[in-house]
Amino acid sequence: MKKNKKKMIILGIETSCDETSAAVVRIANYGLRITDCEILSNIVFSQIAIHKKYGGIVPEVAARNHVKNIIPVIDLAFKKARVTPKDIDRIAVTYGPGLITSLMVGVEAARNLAYAWKKQIIAVDHIKGHIYAAWLASQEFPISNFQFPILVLVVSGGHTELLLMKNVKSFKKVGQTLDDAAGEAFDKVAKMLELGFPGGPAISKLAEKGNPQAFDFPRPMIHSKDFNFSFSGLKTAVLYKNKESRIKNKEYINNIAASFQQAVVDVLAHKTIKAAEKYKVKTLILGGGVAANKLLRETMRQETKRLGIPFIVPEIKLCTDNAAPIAVAGFFGKEILWKKLRVDPQLEIE
């Protein structure tokens, strides 16, 4: 049966960590098949400047700022999109995984609005948001060309996961970190080197001037048969190198940053490509905050080229936490009664 072309307008809300975000996305579709996603607005209030002075995200401060900003951010999202609450078909909100006190702000806002406006509410897995961000990268690669199975590498401050998608709604975790997330390793190494917060961008910047072969850091688990990762030992190796080094000039710091970054990227790329080969995937997607890392993007681009499969990575502002992909995920999600919606900080993808 041929389905009629439809349009759905979704309000997305994301507050799982330290970004308060709301977006309005218009999705053109035939049934489950999306033909086009258009971001009408995507407002992100980043708290980075606030947390910088503490050297990291302070949960209580994050929650307080979410409370302060959530309604103005949603209001601005409507204004920029030039739509009114009447125009939206559903509300999609991140309910986990994340910081419980941050998640609750977005979820409570969504519940209240859904009740007041009599709208459907869809509870969205934050990780799926990072995945569906690829559906918004369509200028480079049209959605109609997406071919399954798709392998997704999600890397961020809280997650490092390899997911296999057999179709647009199926997710199977085929690998994950056994200890620290890749982004967490970046943050912790940055702290050791006293580079400030957030650590990822600070390290990549210095790495550009450093020699990635200066230090031979371990590539943990690179030859293990599974597709799991481990970054805790690498972090410790950097720590000991740094402890025993006497001269800590600029060149040294740049070299440490470059060598560390190279080790992380080597492991991520090697394992991802191995998994892509094993599962004979037809597309590779990269998502999450660490996907903003230039070296990782470039390495994955080259490796997928060699493999002859399309590589999709959203632009940087869609890789870091934002509500537009949450709205896209809301398109595929099931409605939940506002009364039944609870946050789930430890949510696992299914």
Place this chain on the structure above:
Amino acid sequence: MKIITHSEKETIELGKKFAREFRGGEVIALYGDLGAGKTTFVKGLAQGLGIKKIITSPTFILMNVYKITNYELRITNFVHIDCYRIHSAHDIENIGAQEYFGRKDSVVVIEWAEKIKEILPKRKLEIKITSKEKNNRIFAIY
């Protein structure tokens, strides 16, 4: 008491051995720098309690609660808390972590416990992990 381990594997074994003594209600405060082996030790504790799930660092979300099902004791929650990035004990109060302190059905282990001194229960086990060489870890228990 002082115990020295010489590898990651030995640290995990030590954790497992420790966990076998648990009767429920234990709160373990862990002290030690980045890379000291705190999370590795916690992995051992979890294995000793029969948890099959992968224990990952809770730095990002502060607390992970693992359900224990097939354990002969009455312990049903293994609570892993990480205070690395918090600045005040309020952060841990706000996420409801204290609800698990001292509960008979729970074992709580806290990394970077020095950051929440004021809310730690009186009855607790304190373990300080230090290292002088790459692979050696000294566990001071008091």
